[in-house]
Amino acid sequence: MGRQVSRGVPFMHRVTAKDVATRAGVSVATVSLVVNDKADGRVTEQTRRRVLRAVESLGYRLNASARSLAMQQPGAIAIVCPELTNPFYALLLDGLSEVIAGRYALNLVVPGSMGDYDTATILRAMEMDLAGLILAAPGNGVLTELNPYCPTLVLDSPGTHRGFPAIDLDVTHAGRELARHLTEQGHRRVAYIGSVVDKASFRRRREGLASGLLEHGATLLPNDLLVDRVVMEAAEAGFPQAWQEWERAGVTAVVCADDVLAYGVLASAARLNLGVPADVAVAAYNDLPMSSLTSPPLTSVAFPARELGIQAGEALLSYIEVGGPPRNRTLPTRLVPRASTARP
Amino acid sequence: MGRQVSRGVPFMHRVTAKDVATRAGVSVATVSLVVNDKADGRVTEQTRRRVLRAVESLGYRLNASARSLAMQQPGAIAIVCPELTNPFYALLLDGLSEVIAGRYALNLVVPGSMGDYDTATILRAMEMDLAGLILAAPGNGVLTELNPYCPTLVLDSPGTHRGFPAIDLDVTHAGRELARHLTEQGHRRVAYIGSVVDKASFRRRREGLASGLLEHGATLLPNDLLVDRVVMEAAEAGFPQAWQEWERAGVTAVVCADDVLAYGVLASAARLNLGVPADVAVAAYNDLPMSSLTSPPLTSVAFPARELGIQAGEALLSYIEVGGPPRNRTLPTRLVPRASTARP
């Protein structure tokens, strides 16, 4: 039997092919053939049975990393994403894992503590041996001097993919749609809640909105509220103070870089009785499934998160197995109008 | 230089210690010493520099799985969870990853297609070499004949952990609290929306509620609506038909096994104008952050998901590094009342 030391702790022995071989009275090579279903004409049915019995009784499981080391073919895919608590990434992961399930293991890499991920985070991911790598919404500058050894795909980082194949969301168009809707509802002065982290997708969300508003004769105020994490609590905490200023400036609509920030605004406004949305609209990017239930109602632009995950999975799989980078794509977004009109 | 074939595709060569050694004119052993910061008195500052320069110029990164194979000390932790789209697990993961960040890589294992995970899913996880394993809310029977080679922790599976160390949520108490609240609000006939998958946590949620209602002279109807996945859409689709029956039976409160199911009920009710919650209360387990914004309002029992992740991480770390299984714990839950009263 024997025991194995795991960081100083005695623990159960991990059964190896050698154990199985000994038990079955064969060599490890034979065990390898049997467990990999390559026993066709190369192993007697007799011994195959014997090996299988030994596998069963010992509870043998292949060591995947030893296997991929020997085969020179990694069996895992890693995805690096900034913020797990945002359902956008959960949905993305859900779609992705559906596609790669069974074919590759999924390594999830998230920034250690709070804050966005950086180059070091990616390098940490690249220490595992990877068949493929997905970088979701990398911050600006993160992609510089990064030369991966495996097929790599960049998600939701419009315009800044530095030669990496990429799948983006049409966030600029989303911003213009939002602008059109708000101006149609009579809003003329709009404030913005964004993030301190600088990434292409965020930048374009604001730019699309700003240019759209300008086109329709409305304005986006320059003094944004910037949160340090894209979580509900951050917007909830920061909104009251920002609103004081915005209200004086005649703002009638607040646009958030993400639905979860809008949740924070709604929570904050409800708690403080700030008159939202009697005459103030809250709008956002990334319409999450539960956003249809918010009160007051929220207008936002739907991002196809799960679909993005699926397409990313398929693109990466073809990149890995067929070869040649997949062509870049931009997935459409769709305005979901729910906001009230501005008071005249 | 050379190139490496990745499943038939020519791709960039992955730089190895041997490449660095050649470039620096030293042996791989020296490289190993340098990159692992064990060069104290064992390597000249001179050669150390040379190696570091080679590392830099070639872009060398350690191969983590080869490393853990050689050291007989795995560097990854895996968590198996049923449903990524439920923010409960996202929050759990967030807490967990905060704790293990930098110390271990996190392998996320989810059931291939839809449906809950089974023993095969866990075995797949156990093929990676793992320092520790976390099983979140395993279905009944999944833990049988499972003998892991590494420290293993079971989460939210009250009463059914088969000797594994475990951290649970006090779901039974949660159910009784919910029952007390609903009866105080005047509700006497309550219906339930649960899941077809049989797991201890779900079972107790219903049992706690049922016994609590009984105690207060109210009843839980026997004909539950059972969804096949704990997602908003499933409850949204199933609710209208169930409601027809429940309404005839005089039901004034609907309790859901999870907040996301309650979201589905609210969406469905709003869409079909079913009179919820003019005189009907919707209550649920697992109060998610955004639940405070739902309209109509939702009463639910808050589950400390992020805290569960943190405690799981700490417990597993101590199990791995200090040794000896952590003692079992049950985290408290807290009723968050928001529901309206029953019409007399």
Next chain:
DNA sequence: ATGAAAGCGCTAACAA
């Protein structure tokens, strides 16, 4: 049909 041996990238004991 089966086994011995080499090698994947790395670490660790031991030589030099």
Next chain:
DNA sequence: TTGTTAGCGCTTTCAT
């Protein structure tokens, strides 16, 4: 101070 060697668990060629 540095290199040589063996070995981690596995696959794969090549003898037998």
